Every structure is written in structure tokens, then in C-alpha cells.
Amino acid sequence: MDVGTSATTEPIRVLHVDDDESFGELARTYLERVDDCLDVTTATSTTTALGALDGHDCVVSDYDMPEQNGIEFLERVRDERPELPFILFTGKGSEEVASDAISAGVTDYLQKEVGTDQYTVLANRIRNAVERRRSERALDEHNRRLQTLISNLPGMVYRCRNEPGWPMEFVGGECEQLTGYPAAALEAGDAVWGEDVIHPDDRDGMWTTVQSAIDTGDPFEVTYRVVTRGGDTKVVWERGRGIRDGDGGVEAIEGFITDVTDQRRRQRRLERTSERFEALFENSPDMVNIHDADGAIVDANQRFCEELGYDRADVVGMRVWDVDTEADPEGVASMEAEMERGDVRRFDAEFERSDGSTFPVEVHLAQLEVGGERQYLAISRDVTERREREAELRRLKRQYETVFENAQDGLFLLEVVGDDDDVEFVYRQLNPAHEAMSGLSAESLVGKTEHEAFHSALGDQTTSHHRRCYERREPVEFEEVFEFPAGDIVVSGTVSPVVVDGEVTHLVGVTRDVTEFKERERALRRERDRLEEFADILSHDLRNPLNVAQGNLELARREVDADHLDTVANAHERMRTLIDDVLALARQDGTVTDLEDVALDRAAKRAWSTVATGDAALAIESEQVVRADEGRLVQLFENLFRNAVEHAPENPDDSVTVRVGDVDGGFYVEDDGFGIPEEERGRVFESGYSTADGGTGLGLTIVSELAAAHGWDVAVTEGTDEGTRIEVTGVEPAE
Template sequence: MDEFGGAIRVLHVDDDRDLAALTATFLERENDRISVETAADADEALERIGEDVDCVVADYELPGRSGIELLEAVRADYPDLPFVLYTGKGSEEIASDAISAGVTDYLQKDSGTGQYAVLANRIVNAVEAARSEQLLTRRTRRLERLIDTLPGMVYRCRNEPDWPMETVEGEVEELTGYDAEALERGDVVWGEEVIHPADREEMWERVQSSIDDRGTFEVNYRIRTRDGETRWVWERGRGAYEDGELVAIEGFITDVTERERRENRLAETTARLEALFEQSPDMINVHDVEGTIYEPNARLCEKTGYDREELIGMKVWEVDCSIDSESAAEIWQRMEPGDSRRFEGNYERADGSTFPVEVHIRRIATDDEPLFAVISRDISARKERERRLERFASIVSHDLRNPLNVAEGRLELAAEECDSEHLEHVADAHERMNALIDSLLTLAREGEFVTDPEPVEIAEEAANAWAGVVTGDAELRLPAEGTVVADRSRLAQLFENLFRNAVEHGAPGVTITVGDLDGGFFVADDGPGVPESERESVFETGYTTGDGTGFGLAIVEQVAEAHDWSVRLVGSEDGGARFEFTGVDEP
């Protein structure tokens, strides 16, 4: 059935179709909420009765079954459906039978059109009464479920500042520490001994204001239990009236201490997150599984040129023009709460211009619909730097390597024609130039980024790197037991350059140790070490104290920065060099 004031759907059962049509016309004219459908007999009526009918109006004399028999059949399946017997054959016997069968109202047909106003009024009253009863039943059931499922107490008290209790039921002692009888006898007064002193005055004012405005109230406040513990409670109540006069307060009280604590923590966390969200230098938005943007931050609006109101409701592929909507939807559907993805995209501004972005997307753990947090960063400068480095690498690999290859070939031919001590020095210079070119290409092409990070065992990767380096009689010790998340190939570069550095600058038989740190790992040796005044300079491109290229430790620092690690050089326990890497992710 519709709620109060809604449409009223009437089924009029009468075998006189002309009269039924006339009755429908006048009823709908009398009240525009009423709409009438007709049936010619009881069987047709029973087929059409259900949720789409709010009231049945039936004649007594019908083909087959009488109006009373129809009423009995209706009551068997729909005991609360309003039913008005509207008949031209009236008698006390028929009226008695109708009442016995559960008729809602009884009205005799009369001459003139005034009867339809009466009938319309009876129909509206019957339907509104049924709806009111249903609403009351639903409210009663909700209250019963509330009392059954929430630990708490129901009460009736006088509306006075100290709230003296008349009756209390439920988990009174569990909530307050006092038994029900103590509260009902007045040995313990709710407003004086249970409500927290700091909340008493505010509670009284809020309850009185709510009762004056709406007749009901909902409040949260603190109580003190018999043991002196402070708890938060939620109370819902209403005024009880007799002859229009407020005589008492009735309601329900339950413990919400944990919920209050959670909400306070959540409010604090939310405030911090909102500040981070809005003040973040990164572009952030939250979207649903269909790609609809729910919440953009200020940085996203600034970078794209859209207002916040414009972005809300847009699809993510309207901002990131590199996204294929179907492929993206498939990826989102497969993501579990906590799963994340990283990729590069291309954002389109409101003016149609575009810029490259690095995008991190994570599915948020929610109780209902899936939501996704997207954090993106403008990488235009990085892309330009990569293009410049690629051009530089092309020059190094082509314009330098080719002449060097020619020089090496000419040197080989010269060595066949003459024997000179100078040729060996030229060959050494060529070898050094090749090493420099290799280092420059590594710095240029590997760049400041990592790909495919995965769990890597530190000791295993260090041993593999050791096997690829000419180490002579140097020794490697591997007490490390940790596992880190890293790009395997770039971690190998880091170890190889550190090992070469230690072997080149250490004494014969140098010992190199790879071990665990809190939040990272270290590589140490027992060589001569690096003076403290020079330790900040060792990572500079071209820095060397011997015959090296000066790029090895620069590559080490670059690999660390690409992983967002911190690296520092300190003295080892044996007086050598110790490189410490921290901020390392663990699987």
C-alpha cells in the first residue's frame, strides 16, 4: 500500500457493468487520489486482488459467489485489506453476516449522486486506517527488533530534571551496575547519580527542546556506572501524554561507548586524511567501478582546469584519454580490496591540451560498492628529461663509439706494422674510454626509475652479482637474511658497482660483507675506507681516487634513488667503507 496521502487503487466488483462504470466515474471525480478498476464477479476479482489493490468495493448479489463469500475468500488471503460491501440489497441479516466475515464498512446503495461522495469518504477512511495500522505494526516490530538486538534498557520516567524512573526493563544492571528495583524505588536517581555531571544540564535542555518541537528526541551522553566507569549511551524517547498533558517520558537507552570511541578516532583520522587529500601536491580522485568520479582534490582541478563540480560525475577516461573504458572496467572488476596498479597515462585539460602522468590506483576496502583511489603525478619534466637523455645516449653510443671503434682497429693494424711501448698506453686509453661510455649509457638509459619490482633475497642477489665481477682474491661474506622489494636487474647493478669499487680501492684479499639493517641492508669492506671529509663527494659523477671511471658510485646512488631508498657512506667496524641503504620496502 502507498503511504498516507498517496494514490488509492479500488477494485469495484459488480455484475452491472454500466453501474460499475458510472460508480468509477463519480468516485474518481469525488477524490483525485482514487482510481477504480472493475470486475464482474467474485472469481475475476480474486484473480486481480493483490499488492496493486488498496480497497475492494463489492455488491452483495454477484454471479456464482455472493459478496459475503467473496469477502470470506479475501479475508483468507488478505486479512487486512479494506473491504466495503456496497449493496442495494440491505438487511440486518446481511449486515450481521458481513460484520462476522470481517467487513471493513457496509453501505447501502441509494438514489442520486450524493451517495458517491459518502462512498468515496468511506473508502478513504478505510484505507487510511489500514495504512495507519500497518505503519504502527512496522514501528512496533522495529522497536521490538531494536530491543532484542541492542543491549540496553527501556524505561518510563517523570519529566523532571532528576529524571526519576517509574519503570525500567531490560539489561539495566549490565548497563549501569544498578538493579532495576533500585532505580524504580528511587534509591538511585537517574539524573542525579547516573548521568555524568558535565552532561546533565545540556541533556535537560536538549530533551525539552526536542519534545516541544517534535514530541520525540535522540541524544548521546555520558553516564557513570556504579563502579565509577564512564560510558557513552544513546537514548531515544518521546513524551507520553494524557488528555493533551505531558505526564511522562518513555524511551530506550543503550551502550554506545565503543562506537563513540571509534567515531572519535574516525573523525580525527578523517580530518587528517582530508587535509592530506586537499593539500597533497599530487592529483587525487576517487571513482566507482563504472569510472564515475566521486571526489577530486584541489590539485587535480588546478592541473586539469576543471572546477570540482565539473569533475564530479565525469568518467575517468574523459580526463585520462589513454584509458580504454572496457579494458579499464575489466581490470577494476578483478581488483580485490587493497590491490594496486601503476601505469602511465595522458591527462587532457579542459582546454584540450594534454600532459603525461604516472598513475597509481588502489581499490579501497568498503562495505558496499567498490571504490578506487587514484593518485597521479605530472611527469612532463621527467619525460622531457628522458628524451634529452635518450638523445644524449644516441650521441654517446653512435658518435663516440664509432670513432673509438675506428681508433681500436687502426691501433691493431699499427701493432702489426711496428712495435712501440706507446701502443699499449693507447690500448689502455681505449679501454678506459669504453668503460666511460658504458657507464654514461647506464646512467642515461637506466634513468631514475625502476620497473617490475619483486621480492628479492639480498644474499642470493649479492652472490649472483659477485659471480659477474672480477674479484681476484677478495672474499664475500653474506650474513644477510632479509628480502626486499626491488628491480632485480638494477639491484644487481648496485652490488656489482660496490664490489668493483671495494676491490679496486681495497688492499689485496679485501673482505666484503653484505648484511641486514633495520629497514634495509649494508655493504661494508675492511679496506682503507674514505676520509670523513670526502664521504659526501663520493657519489658525484666523475669522482675517483684511482683509475676508475668515477661513475660507479653515482650509479649506486641512482639505483637507490630510483627505489626511493636512502644511501649513506660511513666507516665500517674494520675501518673500511660501509654503504647503508634504508627506507627499503619488505614484501
């Protein structure tokens, strides 16, 4: 047999030690010839050989040598290279030498013979010894690696019998960390895997799954719960397979088990997070899309598709600049290149719908890392309404600024600082009218509290109004004399709260200098008092003589029946009417403040019942209710009715009809008498104007005064039947 034909081709380096140099060379030649893998080095002394052990795979040594015999040399080799194969190739054959060699740990023993066949045998012995040693070394390395692997696995390896309970034959790795039981307890049966470790609710399912895989010869993977020695529940993942014996039966099960409790929790959290994200993505009121680093949209929610008028299949694959009219590839790439994972950018854009219409949006863009690739999440919101509101706010602000700056009344704005226990009012704005009225510049007040600005009783005066407004959360009216730098003036005003989210944030004040008005009012009041005193004197001094005259006239009529006495009676009546009208005018105070809801038909009927109307008729064509002083409204009707009757035709066949009806913004009273010429209508409200014999000329003047006291306007026009119509407008209807 040619040893050189062996499958092992790795060189085998042999150190041959023999004191016979010629025999050594001969042996080297034959050994290398019969096995071309052998590389033989010769040494003639053990001293030389000991220095050359490194780098050799086998030592072949003679027994009888001058320095040391083969056994002594073997012992020295074992001290330095205990694993090195050592073959004793000697001419001295004896059982004693062989026994000593075996005791010393010789690998093989071969006796020298005559002929060359012995070198073939030696070559085989060398190859077998080296290959055996190499196999042992490989097995040791394999076992070392396996042990290292097992010791570093995040779990345990096992071999168990395929029986109910799965009794363990071998357990390695992190058994105690996983289960709380030491490996020895499981191997000894002190704790049984299928009875003490697997969760009771998972045992039957585990057995069924594993047996099904074993029956088909496939490996199995299972996830189940275990109960640790301390009573804790963990989730484990196991992979294993059945190991068959020579007869094809299942000899055992071998596998690996690891703790996946944390992974399972993370997976569940991830699933919940994914579900929430999916719900937010699909149900978000905002438009959401995801695009890749090339700007291609990879996903979009329903809102995005609906707002743009596309199907989802149409949107996927579109570029962001196909949607955003203000975007372009270079700009998108530049912005995204500056972003890092977790960055969020906000910017305004304009989206274009499928029909070509556009709308403004606000975009929030974030970078994501998906499968090792950059993607971008864009959340967009239609801000059309917000832009319109902002434009409206800007317009209102401009209007506010215009009104504020150009208002004739004084205006100021206070900011509320602090809380209820320590609130301050800080000036933020004053208009020119307020500066002119008070003599205080905006520069001297803005940013200061009232106490800081004034340091006087004026601060206390204003603060009291402002605090009441703040506390009541309703407008507060005031009228006081203020000691401004411009002088002492009477200020009338209103402070109103600005409430935002239930909190008073600012106060707005409107002020007016009413000093002159108050002075005129006091003068008018004094004049009215004098006029009323005069009217009382007039009433007393004229009515008494008139009553005497009327009384004597009645006595005279009993004694004398003369037509001229009727003339005297008419004069007396005219004087009485004149006195009543003068008193009515004198006692008008010019304004009406006590307003109430008054039905026009009720006031008209009440007035008609107090006027001597003779054959005249009243027609009321109004159901209107107005805000008025009812007594003065009745008086106004009385004068209008009296005026209509006094100017009626004298022919009894032509009795007058007086109508009350509605006009835009008020009411009218008209008759079907002669009417008033157009050129005379401008004078009818003048004191003393009258077209009737014996008229005082004050009736319509009183009407004008009563209307003005209400803030109404009164005018004369032509009636429907060419009579006279008096229209009263500017009347406030009841709420």
C-alpha cells in the same frame, strides 16, 4: 387484630364509590382508622369515579347506584385499568350478583353488614388485594428484567438435571449462536449437552469438577471446549451451582455459559506477547527501564543494572535524574507533559555509574498506559564508541579536506548515479590543483555529468576510464593528452572506486600534469640514444685499434724482451677498462622497473665470481632478500668488489677481506684496506675520482648510478677495521 401494625407502610390510595354520601364518609373514617396506610377518597357517582381512577391503588364500589350498577361500573374500570383491584362492597347480597361480579373480573366481593367490624374486614380485603397486585406487578417486572437480562447476555442460561449427559430442562439466551442447536432441541433431548455438545476429551474432567463443587455446596466455574452443530470447536466458560430440594438432595443445576474463544485467543496472544516482551526486556543489549510520572524507576533490565553498577533492588525507586546527569525534575516533567500515548522522543543524555564515572547515551522514550496510569519506557544505548568514531570521522574528514584542498596533484570526486545499464558519473568535488591544471572551475563542473560538463570527446575520454574502474571495481591508471581549456596537456592519473556495502558509490581520481616530464623524458631518450650511438662508435673505433695494438705488442714481446713493453701492456689494459666503464655509464637508462625478489648472498657470490679478486676473501653476513633488478644489483656488487680489491694493500701478507652485511634499510660492502680519508669521502662518487694507480675513476660513479636507478641512496663511511664501507639504503625488502 390491628391492621395498622402490618409491615407494609407504603400508602394505599382507595377510591370508594357509593351514592350514599354519609355512608361513604363513615366508611372512609373507619377504614383510615383501622389501617393508617389507607388513604380513602369518596365519590358519589360512577362518572366522577371514572375520572378519578388514576392515582388510586384500589376501587371499592357499591352495587345499586343510579347511573350504573357495580357490575357495569366494574366493566368500565376493566376497560381503562384492567389490573386495578376492584372490591364490590354492597348491601345487596345474592349469588347471582356474586357470580356476575366474578365473571366480570372482580377482585373481591364483600356484603355490607351492621356494625363497625365489617370495616376491619374490608380494610384487610383492600390491603390483601393491593399487596397481591403489587407483588404480581413486582414479579412481572422481575420477570421482564430477567428476560431482558437473559436476552442481552453474551451466552446462554440453563437449568439441567444433575445426571450424566446433563439433560436440559430450560435453555435461554444465545443458545443457537453458541452451539448451533436451537434451545428447543436441547430442552426436548434431541441434542444432549453432555454427549453431543461438550468436547469428548473434556467430558470426564467436567463431570469431576462439577460434582466436587456440588458436594461442597459451592458454585463452580469451568472452562472447556464444545463442538457446535456445524463441527466447529469453541472454548466456553461456565458458572453454575447445584439447586437442592426440600430433602437436601440436588434437584437440578442452574448456570450461565458464554463463548470465550476470542478471549482465550487474545489471552494466548497476550501471553505470547508478554513472554516476548519479557525476553526482549531481560535480554536486550540496550539498557531498558520503566519509570512513572514522578520520575521514579519501577523496573529495569539486567543490562541497565550492569552498565550502571547497581543491583536491581537498588535501581527500583531511584529517580531518573539520579542516573541522568543532564536531567532535572522540571525538565523531565516538561518533556513528558508534551507527550501523548504512543509518542517516542529521542534525545542524548549522560548516565552516571555507581562509581561516579559517566558515559554518553542515546535515549528513546515512549509513553505507556499501565493500569490507567502513565508510565514511560526508556531504551538507552551506550554511544561512547559511536561518539569516538564520529570524532574520528570528523578528524579524518578535516584531514581529507586539508589534503584534498592542499594536494599538489589534481584530485576530483565523482558520484555514481544510476545502474549498470545507465550509469552516470557526476562531479561532486575538485581541488584547486585540478582547477589550475585543467582550467576548469569547480563551480562549472560540480553537479554535472561528464557529458553535460564537456560536450566533447573529452567526456568520452574520461568516461571510458571511469566506466572501466566502475565495472572492474579496481583502480585504473591512464595517461593521455587532454584538450583542456588551459591547453593540451599530458595527464597521468589513477581512478579508484569507493565501495560501500558491495556497491561502487563514488570514484576518486588523482591526476598530474606530466607534459614537461614527458618532454624531458623524450629529450633524455634522444640524448641517451645519441650517447649510446656514441658509445657504440667509441667501442668500435677504440676497441679495434686497441686490439691491433695489443696484437702487435704480443708479437713484439716474442722478438724483444724489454721492460718498457710491460708499461705498454698496462696502458692497453687501462684503456680497455676505461672503455668498459664508459660504455657501462653510457648505457644506464636511469630507472629500474623490472623488480624481483633477489637474495643478497646469491647476487654477491655471482659478482665475486666475475671479478679478478686475487688473494682477496669474501665474507657474506646477510640473509636478506630485497626487491631489485638482479643483473644491475650484480653489476653494483662487481664495481664495489673491484673497487675494494684495487685499493687493497700491495703486500701479499696483507690480503684484503671484503664483507657484505645488513644495515637499517639496506646493506653494506666494506673492506679492511686503507680506507678513504673523511675529507675525501664526498668526492668518491664523482666521475674520474680514483686513488688507485691506473684506476678509471668511474667504478663508484657507476655504483651511484645503479643505486639511483633503483631509488636507493649510497654513502661512504669508515669500515669496522678502519677500511672503507659503502652503505646502500632505501632498499625495499621482499614481501
